[in-house]
Amino acid sequence: MRFDSPVRVARPALDVLDQTRLPHEEVWLSLRRVGELCEAVRSLRVRGAPLLGVCGAGGVAIAAEELGVADAILQEAAEQIADTRPTAVELRTGAELALATALARSPRDRADTLWTFARDYLSRRRDEDARLASLGAGLLDKGSVVLTHCNTGMLATGGIGTALGVIRVAFEQGRLSHCYATETRPLLQGARLTAWELKQAAIPSSLVPDTAAAALLGTGKVSAVITGADRIAMNGDTANKVGTYGLAAVASRHGVPFYVSAPRSTFDPGCPTGAAIPPRFRSPHEGGGFRGQRWSPDGLGAFNPAFDVTPAELITAFITEAGIARPPFGSSFRALLAQP
Ligand code: MRU
Numbered sequence: 143m144r145f146d147s148p149v150r151v152a153r154p155a156l157d158v159l160d161q162t163r164l165p166h167e168e169v170w171l172s173l174r175r176v177g178e179l180c181e182a183v184r185s186l187r188v189r190g191a192p193l194l195g196v197c198g199a200g201g202v203a204i205a206a207e208e209l210g211v212a213d214a215i216l217q218e219a220a221e222q223i224a225d226t227r228p229t230a231v232e233l234r235t236g237a238e239l240a241l242a243t244a245l246a247r248s249p250r251d252r253a254d255t256l257w258t259f260a261r262d263y264l265s266r267r268r269d270e271d272a273r274l275a276s277l278g279a280g281l282l283d284k285g286s287v288v289l290t291h292c293n294t295g296m297l298a299t300g301g302i303g304t305a306l307g308v309i310r311v312a313f314e315q316g317r318l319s320h321c322y323a324t325e326t327r328p329l330l331q332g333a334r335l336t337a338w339e340l341k342q343a344a345i346p347s348s349l350v351p352d353t354a355a356a357a358l359l360g361t362g363k364v365s366a367v368i369t370g371a372d373r374i375a376m377n378g379d380t381a382n383k384v385g386t387y388g389l390a391a392v393a394s395r396h397g398v399p400f401y402v403s404a405p406r407s408t409f410d411p412g413c414p415t416g417a418a419i420p421p422r423f424r425s426p427h428e429g430g431g432f433r434g435q436r437w438s439p440d441g442l443g444a445f446n447p448a449f450d451v452t453p454a455e456l457i458t459a460f461i462t463e464a465g466i467a468r469p470p471f472g473s474s475f476r477a478l479l480a481q482p
Pocket of ligand 1: 186189190191192292293294295298299303304331369370371382383384
């Protein structure tokens with residue numbers, strides 16, 4: 143399998159790699175309807191907060207082709223798309239920015255404008271990832287060992303990645319000697335996607351069952367934990383794939399720095415603290431099986447949140463394309479977000 147982005151802006155469709163089929167099958171979906179795009183986001187065929195920004199923008203372009211370019215039609219489509227995954231603020235940002243850009247144009251130009259906007263959004267992702275990854279790599283000393291969670295690489299952004307981008311550049315610079323990747327139950331983004339990306343990049347790596355991550359941190363072998371983020375509140379509380387909070391708490395217990403790596407588009411100025419991020423639960427069915435294979439008896443309830451919120455005090459620093467933000471986060475975020 144060789145590709146450099148899991149999304150291609152291919153008017154009149156958004157072509158997306160079906161990530162539920164990885165790592166063993168490369169299946170591309172050609173999405174031409176808003177409903178198809180929303181289903182792909184909901185079922186995590188396409189995923190990762192930064193990549194969802196491209197999907198938000200591309201979704202409004204699809205709406206223009208499928209449904210027309212009238213104000214009300216585009217507004218309704220943007221809202222429908224944004225609501226599909228409320229935790230990922232960038233899905234809404236991508237859809238709303240695309241909408242505003244289109245509405246500023248005459249109806250005749252709107253479809254062209256939207257496809258161009260989606261294409262530009264993807265290339266901005268790539269530029270921002272590259273800058274963020276090189277700034278983050280500078281935080282690691284030669285020979286560092288890093289633990290990461292979920293998938294934050296090319297498959298999640300369309301560029302080099304956020305946390306995984308830092309890991310890749312650090313490896314190229316000789317700063318990283320080994321990467322541990324959590325399996326990330328219940329959908330195994332670490333075991334299926336991060337493991338695949340690490341292997342492609344020939345980075346020495348090991349898979350860690352989620353239940354073994356605390357024991358690994360307790361060994362003293364890990365120099366830093368680096369994760370991505372789905373949404374960052376203005377006080378630094380951070381929503382990310384469930385399990386992140388536990389890693390941050392145990393890293394703090396063992397004095398291991400915990401870095402969150404994300405573009406500034408993941409920061410939500412409308413969200414003062416993590417308490418404003420509503421919990422999102424997935425199907426109780428999900429933990430008891432995978433890809434049609436069931437290992438739990440039917441009919442059990444489950445506690446299956448998609449995300450958790452890591453309190454700001456457990457986070458050492460945020461790595462963004464515009465710089466590193468350290469505590470106190472209120473003022474360091476304001477400085478970051480004020481930059482062009
Ligand atoms: O549910 P997923 O697989 O989309 O979860 C992904 C994460 O939690 C990522 O850490 C986050 O979206 C940032 S991806 C660069």
